[in-house]
Amino acid sequence: MRVTFYGACREVTGSNILIETDGRKILLDCGFYQGYNLSEKRNYSLFPYKPDSVDFVIVGHAHLDHTGRLPKLVRDGFKGRIFATAPTKELTELVLEDSQKLIEEESRRDNHPPLYNNQDVRGVLELFEVIPYEETLEISPGVKLTLKNAGHILGSAVTILEASGKRLVYTSDLGNTPSMLLEPPKFIDFADYVICESTYGGKEHEEPSRRGEKLSQVINATIATSGVLLIPSFAVERTQELLHDIEDFCTINKCEKPTFFLDSPLATKVTNVFRKYPEFINQKVRLLHQDNNFFGLERLKITLTQEESQTIDEAPEPKVIIAGSGMMNGGRILYHAQKYLGDPKNTILFAGYQAAGTIGRRILDGEKEVRIYGKKVHIRAGIESIRSYSSHADLPQLVNWLSKMKNVHKVFLVHGEIEQQSSLAKSIKQKMAIEAVIPRQEESYEL
Ligand SMILES: [Zn+2]
Incomplete structure (x- = not known):
């Protein structure tokens, strides 16, 4: 061999x-x-x-x-x-x-x-x-x-x-x-x-129990500043985990605010594949959600078309936008990054691996200015990361x-x-x- x-x-x-x-x-x-x-x-x-x-x-x-x-x-x-x-x-x-x-x-x-x-x-x-x-x-x-x-x-x-x-x-x-x-x-x-x-x-990853706690902190800070929280997210698995945590956050906090947007047609389709194969999901989650509604989708605004995506701009703050790609090397997150990362009351939260050379990695490493679609974007937003989502x-x-x-x-x-x-x-x-x-x-x- x-x-x-x-x-x-x-x-x-x-x-x-x-x-x-x-x-x-x-x-x-x-x-x-x-x-x-x-x-x-x-x-x-x-x-x-x-x-x-x-x-x-x-x-x-x-x-x-x-x-x-x-x-x-x-x-x-x-x-x-x-x-x-x-x-x-x-x-x-x-x-x-x-x-x-x-x-x-x-x-x-x-x-x-x-x-x-x-x-x-x-x-x-x-x-x-x-x-x-x-x-x-x-x-x-x-x-x-x-x-x-x-x-x-x-x-x-x-x-x-x-x-x-x-x-x-x-x-x-x-x-x-x-x-x-x-x-x-x-x-x-x-x-x-x-x-x-x-x-x-x-x-070594952070304690996984810290994950929900940290996510809550970041969302609460966004509510407090009436800002925008961007989460560049991998469509497969990471988004579904985030949605599951957000569902918990909303249940615990009985929250009216912020508005959650899932601005990724891919992640939306992937989430449907998860719901189609419940036998591949662990027993604990299956027992908790016998209706196979693992992700609290009714809490989210799902924006499939480009036009729907653009309506996110007008939505009042605070708001949380989950969009791909996870390492910011393409996808709708780049549009939101251009729009929101220049403002210190906003935050970007990384919840996954950022490969060397990607825009995500450069922002996470603290670069103060990145180019997105040829335009300079000054990074003034807060930068957070939760490693245990890995x-x-x-x-x-x-x-x-x-x-x-x-x-x-x-x-x-x-x-x-x-x-x-x-x-x-x-x-x-x-x-x-x-x-x-x-x-x-x-x-x-x-x-
Ligand atoms: Zn992989």
């Missing part, structure tokens, strides 16, 4: 790993690189393998940095099968449709052909084969695949591949425990090799999850910035006496 790392090497986006075994080529994820520009140049480069020679893709979860280059893979000749859970397929459809629109907008603006079109996205969906958690499938003679709950986003899966007498485990992304909406990641009893994400490999396991959680696996010869760390990876590699070595390798782009290992 040979493994070659083609993405998310010493960085957090672009996940793409090639496994060659038993005469088959299998890709684990095929993600987008996400930096300042929505479609970084690297997304346009040729794949370093022949897409038409790839037999299978296993998609761990629907996030764009794990799925975003699938349409290009199909456009460039891939005709094999794509394995994932049912929610991953549906969420991937929504995520790709949305990114395709943004790609088209960007290509018009920057005057180059788009990376892919709607037909390519349709082509991806036709190749999906939906499989449940916990069932082992022989995808090719001698090659077995099992998916287990990764607890990261709805339908997310840890992949177990068994072939050539080896057992390889790939986390894709591993969830933060306890997750508000999902069951925790399943422990795996043994593996020979593990490819593990490391987004927060050097950090849907990624932190250092102690990653080490704990890894330590449940017996027989591991080597761990490969992907999907993390190098400082995070070095910390995690050190901890793995100290606590488990296992070598942790941090592969560079295109490095290849015989297992």
